[in-house]
Amino acid sequence: MQGLFSGPEAPNSHAVAEAIAKLIATDAGDRPERLVVGNSFGADAVNAATQPIQSGMIRSIGMDGLKKLKI
Numbered sequence: 001m002q003g004l005f006s007g008p009e010a011p012n013s014h015a016v017a018e019a020i021a022k023l024i025a026t027d028a029g030d031r032p033e034r035l036v037v038g039n040s041f042g043a044d045a046v047n048a049a050t051q052p053i054q055s056g057m058i059r060s061i062g063m064d065g066l067k068k069l070k071i
Contacts, residue, residue, distance in 0.1 A: 011038045
């Protein structure tokens with residue numbers, strides 16, 4: 001683990017700030033539900049696979065209206 005955070009491919013903490021700034025600049029209806037910054041280690045694939053299941057669950061309990069901000 002130490003090598004992961006100290007090597008040449010170490011995560012860039014500034015990338016998180018840049019991603020947040022980009023999200024803020026994106027119109028509310030166009031923002032992604034999830035965002036992986038840096039090496040995903042497979043999290044992007046997991047997010048893509050589980051998103052339809054989670055959306056279906058939210059819809060089935062009648063809370064899909066909460067997915068989008070109305071401002």
